Amino acid sequence: MRNNYDVIVIGAGNGGLAAAATCAKAGLKTLLLEKHNLPGGSASSFVRGRFEFEPSLHELCGVGTPDNPGDIAKTFDELGAKVDWYSHDETYRLIVPAEEDDPEGFEGENGVRVKIDAAMPAGFEAFSRKLDSIVPGSYESSMKVFHLSTLMYEAFDDLNSGKINPVKFLTKYGDVFKMAGHTVRECLDELGMPKKAQNIFTAYWCYMGAPPMRFDFLYYMAMMHGYVERGASMPHLRSNEMSCAIDKVIREAGGEIRYNSEVTRVLMQNGKPCGVVVNGKTKLFAKQFICNVHPNFAMPDFFRPAQIPADARRKINGRSVAASLFTVYLGMNRTKEQLGIHNYSVFISTADDSDDQFRLVQGKMLGNYVIINCLNEVIPDCSPEGTSMLFLTGITYGDVMQGVRPEDYKKLKTKIADEMITQCEKALGIDIKPYIEEIEIALPPTFSRYLNTPNGSPYGYQLDLWDSMLSRTIQYNKDQPFDNFLFCGASQERGDGYGCAYYTGKKAAGLVIKKLKEGK
Amino acid sequence: MAGLLNNLKIRDYITILANRQKQFGLADDSAPAGTDASRALARALHPNRQYLKVAAVTERAEDVKSFTLVPDPERGTKELAYFGAGKYLTVFAEIDGQPVTRAYSISSSPKASLEGRYELTVKLVDGGLVSRYILDNWQEGTPVEVSAPEGNFEYQPLRDAKTVIGLAGGSGITPFLSMAQAIRDGDEDFELILLYGSRNKKSILFAKELAQLEKDCEKFKVIHVLSDSRAKASEGFEKGFITADLIKKYAPADKPYSVFLCGPQQMYAFADKELEKLGLERKYIRHEMFGEFHNPAAAPDYPAGVPETVKITVTQAGETRTVEGASNDSVLQILEKNGIAAPARCRSGECGWCRSLMVSGKVYIPPHLEYRRLADRQFGYIHPCCSFPLTDLVLDVPEAK
Numbered sequence: 001m002r003n004n005y006d007v008i009v010i011g012a013g014n015g016g017l018a019a020a021a022t023c024a025k026a027g028l029k030t031l032l033l034e035k036h037n038l039p040g041g042s043a044s045s046f047v048r049g050r051f052e053f054e055p056s057l058h059e060l061c062g063v064g065t066p067d068n069p070g071d072i073a074k075t076f077d078e079l080g081a082k083v084d085w086y087s088h089d090e091t092y093r094l095i096v097p098a099e100e101d102d103p104e105g106f107e108g109e110n111g112v113r114v115k116i117d118a119a120m121p122a123g124f125e126a127f128s129r130k131l132d133s134i135v136p137g138s139y140e141s142s143m144k145v146f147h148l149s150t151l152m153y154e155a156f157d158d159l160n161s162g163k164i165n166p167v168k169f170l171t172k173y174g175d176v177f178k179m180a181g182h183t184v185r186e187c188l189d190e191l192g193m194p195k196k197a198q199n200i201f202t203a204y205w206c207y208m209g210a211p212p213m214r215f216d217f218l219y220y221m222a223m224m225h226g227y228v229e230r231g232a233s234m235p236h237l238r239s240n241e242m243s244c245a246i247d248k249v250i251r252e253a254g255g256e257i258r259y260n261s262e263v264t265r266v267l268m269q270n271g272k273p274c275g276v277v278v279n280g281k282t283k284l285f286a287k288q289f290i291c292n293v294h295p296n297f298a299m300p301d302f303f304r305p306a307q308i309p310a311d312a313r314r315k316i317n318g319r320s321v322a323a324s325l326f327t328v329y330l331g332m333n334r335t336k337e338q339l340g341i342h343n344y345s346v347f348i349s350t351a352d353d354s355d356d357q358f359r360l361v362q363g364k365m366l367g368n369y370v371i372i373n374c375l376n377e378v379i380p381d382c383s384p385e386g387t388s389m390l391f392l393t394g395i396t397y398g399d400v401m402q403g404v405r406p407e408d409y410k411k412l413k414t415k416i417a418d419e420m421i422t423q424c425e426k427a428l429g430i431d432i433k434p435y436i437e438e439i440e441i442a443l444p445p446t447f448s449r450y451l452n453t454p455n456g457s458p459y460g461y462q463l464d465l466w467d468s469m470l471s472r473t474i475q476y477n478k479d480q481p482f483d484n485f486l487f488c489g490a491s492q493e494r495g496d497g498y499g500c501a502y503y504t505g506k507k508a509a510g511l512v513i514k515k516l517k518e519g520k
Numbered sequence: 521m522a523g524l525l526n527n528l529k530i531r532d533y534i535t536i537l538a539n540r541q542k543q544f545g546l547a548d549d550s551a552p553a554g555t556d557a558s559r560a561l562a563r564a565l566h567p568n569r570q571y572l573k574v575a576a577v578t579e580r581a582e583d584v585k586s587f588t589l590v591p592d593p594e595r596g597t598k599e600l601a602y603f604g605a606g607k608y609l610t611v612f613a614e615i616d617g618q619p620v621t622r623a624y625s626i627s628s629s630p631k632a633s634l635e636g637r638y639e640l641t642v643k644l645v646d647g648g649l650v651s652r653y654i655l656d657n658w659q660e661g662t663p664v665e666v667s668a669p670e671g672n673f674e675y676q677p678l679r680d681a682k683t684v685i686g687l688a689g690g691s692g693i694t695p696f697l698s699m700a701q702a703i704r705d706g707d708e709d710f711e712l713i714l715l716y717g718s719r720n721k722k723s724i725l726f727a728k729e730l731a732q733l734e735k736d737c738e739k740f741k742v743i744h745v746l747s748d749s750r751a752k753a754s755e756g757f758e759k760g761f762i763t764a765d766l767i768k769k770y771a772p773a774d775k776p777y778s779v780f781l782c783g784p785q786q787m788y789a790f791a792d793k794e795l796e797k798l799g800l801e802r803k804y805i806r807h808e809m810f811g812e813f814h815n816p817a818a819a820p821d822y823p824a825g826v827p828e829t830v831k832i833t834v835t836q837a838g839e840t841r842t843v844e845g846a847s848n849d850s851v852l853q854i855l856e857k858n859g860i861a862a863p864a865r866c867r868s869g870e871c872g873w874c875r876s877l878m879v880s881g882k883v884y885i886p887p888h889l890e891y892r893r894l895a896d897r898q899f900g901y902i903h904p905c906c907s908f909p910l911t912d913l914v915l916d917v918p919e920a921k
């Protein structure tokens with residue numbers, strides 16, 4: 001039995017899958033170890049009755065079209081992983097219900113009083129025109145934003161080509177530097193975007209969990225540009241299809257995958273990792289390690305305190321964990337038309353300002369903010385005829401489960417789900433509760449169980465102006481605890497998201513391949 | 521070219537980067553906690569294994585016993601995982617070198633688990649391996665290894681009607697017993713009207729306990745349905761089988777109700793036909809799982825010309841072996857009979873714990889047990905507990921954790 005590898009990848013989340021596939025395809029003796037009995041981490045699925053639910057994916061902005069493929073489509077093509085993509089040309093609808101006496105309130109769809117009801121199309125021009133129709137005078141600033149994000153992508157291309165000299169780069173791309181050093185709020189103000197238009201424009205904050213007042217404009221636009229330019233995509237058979245497709249690539253390239261295999265310890269030699277212990281018993285060795293487990297748990301679980309470099313301990317203690325989610329999965333015994341749902345993705349909030357939305361959910365278990373998705377809008381046959389599936393997401397921050405006893409947990413789940421569903425029913429002016437055939441509710445402990453992350457957060461560390469994507473990228477080497485033990489996944493440079501996790505996995509794999517080829 | 525962000529300064533990236541390092545420098549360098557409330561809760565509710573011992577054995581009827589299980593701190597279990605009424609435990613055992621698993625619904629209340637007690641009730645199955653073993657061997661002090669509470673046969677107020685008609689047959693009474701106690705204890709809030717099928721008065725399990733629960737709790741009512749032709753109908757007793765008319769007689773006429781079923785496979789076959797007559801919406805009918813499927817060759821869609829024995833080449837944790845088995849056994853059974861422990865919980869096709877890669881070969885999967893994920897079907901994953909080999913197979917099976 002083989003017990004020695006070139007590289008051991010710990011955890012088969014999106015980051016680990018991409019890392020293992022890249023290493024195996026480069027001919028490295030690769031072993032992928034996963035605690036759970038299937039791949040993907042968040043990128044999975046589960047069956048209840050006649051429904052198969054998507055557990056995590058809201059939308060992918062990195063797929064695009066065959067003529068204009070995005071990052072994710074390119075990664076899957078490079079790896080040779082085949083996925084049947086479905087796309088969608090709407091970005092989101094934002095609804096902010098109004099109190100009875102709010103002077104800004106007006107009657108929206110189904111007689112619901114709202115302050116904002118904005119269904120935004122994909123495409124820069126269409127998006128900006130729609131924004132202008134809701135907030136007159138915002139067209140120009142909106143188009144400027146997309147001009148800047150287009151410039152930003154040109155800058156990335158130039159940087160990657162390595163052909164441009166620093167001085168020329170600085171003069172040509174001064175604005176891009178400014179985007180990196182300033183918040184979303186500062187830049188939109190500078191571009192003269194009206195406040196109300198900003199509220200609509202920044203609605204995507206929830207997908208990265210960072211509010212406009214603390215998030216750098218560069219990275220916000222990297223995401224927003226992708227969604228608005230290309231629209232959103234989903235895999236046909238839930239994200240388990242994506243994970244299975246990469247699993248297949250790894251095996252076909254000669255890599256080995258072991259499920260139900262939890263790493264319980266990292267073995268050290270001369271102050272560096274040299275092996276792992278699986279399920280508390282089996283020892284396996286490798287030259288290089290790529291770790292898809294969140295550092296806040298990987299470091300204390302795998303190493304003795306004295307083995308953890310002081311710098312790594314500070315990085316764990318000095319950063320805050322990003323957003324945690326509450327999710328409700330509903331199998332409905334009515335079609336979306338019967339329910340009165342005609343948008344894929346609706347953001348519903350009690351506050352119109354995105355920064356307030358962020359403030360309101362801090363440390364809270366309930367309310368104020370919910371996203372509702374209807375997968376049938378993108379994939380009509382995702383559930384049996386006469387039915388549909390809904391997916392509700394709430395967001396929070398912090399160790400909110402403190403004081404919850406095991407015996408309270410089931411009731412708490414029901415209470416939270418009830419509030420989230422009620423909030424959707426009110427904002428959309430429709431009935432949901434009478435038609436629920438299947439329901440599953442996930443709170444942070446559920447995600448903690450399946451992802452093994454602090455606070456059950458799928459988002460890694462809080463993205464912030466001081467701890468931005470760009471800073472993390474530049475200081476990547478400093479962030480790794482040992483030179484042969486690299487992290488990948490949402491805790492790394494790009495924060496959460498499928499595309500980001502694949503990227504970090506590929507990047508770590510690239511470094512490992514290079515080192516092993518150089519014989520280090 | 522004039523920029524668009526003219527009033528903003530290029531912030532000195534060197535300073536921003538230095539600040540990031542400064543921020544880390546200020547942080548505490550003590551050993552990280554490595555836990556939080558979500559992790560603690562997840563671990564308390566879903567331990568990988570629970571190490572218990574038998575504290576008491578109660579004879580319920582001929583060949584039916586209840587076992588009170590308590591934590592065995594010496595083997596590492598200090599507290600029992602709390603559960604929602606209706607869940608089951610998977611029992612792990614080794615019988616003559618054969619690693620086996622079986623699911624048993626918890627018949628005690630959720631509240632009792634907080635006091636350190638689970639009760640399982642095991643009825644002998646004719647020719648059964650594990651039920652025989654448990655009934656013959658478990659006694660006070662026997663160490664027992666079980667899973668966390670599993671399964672989805674639970675009341676859910678956002679989905680189910682306020683009134684539930686429970687249809688129980690034989691040992692299928694167990695989850696309902698737990699539900700009735702949970703209602704009494706205030707841990708669940710719904711009205712449970714239980715139609716409980718038994719052969720005769722003598723074969724009713726938990727007759728006394730059910731009667732007491734009825735007295736203690738006005739939201740619970742039990743009607744015994746006796747199939748023995750010599751039985752007599754009287755207050756609380758009906759004769760015959762659980763038919764549509766009988767359900768109508770006890771169900772509320774003016775409001776929706778849910779029907780929960782738990783019992784032997786023959787009961788489901790009969791009751792499902794009766795339920796069709798009532799025209800209930802599908803959301804109001806919920807079955808506990810079917811249990812192991814046997815004798816696939818009798819199924820109408822089972823192909824012809826299947827060899828009696830097959831070879832299975834299994835890779836598990838990097839080790840490969842080839843074993844032989846009968847095509848009439850499930851893939852999981854063949855592995856176990858060859859001394860290979862494979863992951864399993866429900867053994868009914870539903871839970872997905874046994875998910876394994878079929879590298880090559882063909883299997884028969886009973887259509888009503890097809891609970892695999894769509895992509896798993898496409899990429900060759902099977903649930904060995906309800907897959908029957910039609911040819912030689914090559915499998916990659918995860919470790920039994």
Ligand SMILES: Cc1cc2nc3c(=O)[nH]c(=O)nc-3n(C[C@H](O)[C@H](O)[C@H](O)COP(=O)(O)OP(=O)(O)OC[C@H]3O[C@@H](n4cnc5c(N)ncnc54)[C@H](O)[C@@H]3O)c2cc1C
Binds near residue numbers: 810
């Ligand atoms: C969710 C759930 C909850 C449950 N709760 C309870 C409970 O509370 N109490 C309880 O008593 N039981 C319960 N059960 C049933 C229990 O898990 C066992 O199925 C039961 O005890 C029988 O196990 P056994 O090992 O004795 O029988 P098995 O060994 O499984 O054998 C069963 C029968 O099948 C036959 N057989 C075996 N293999 C084949 C084959 N290849 N072809 C044809 N026939 C074959 C055997 O000869 C025997 O007649 C539950 C099951 C599930 C799924």
Ligand code: FES
Binds near residue numbers: 866867870873
């Ligand atoms: S053990 Fe549950 S599906 Fe096989």
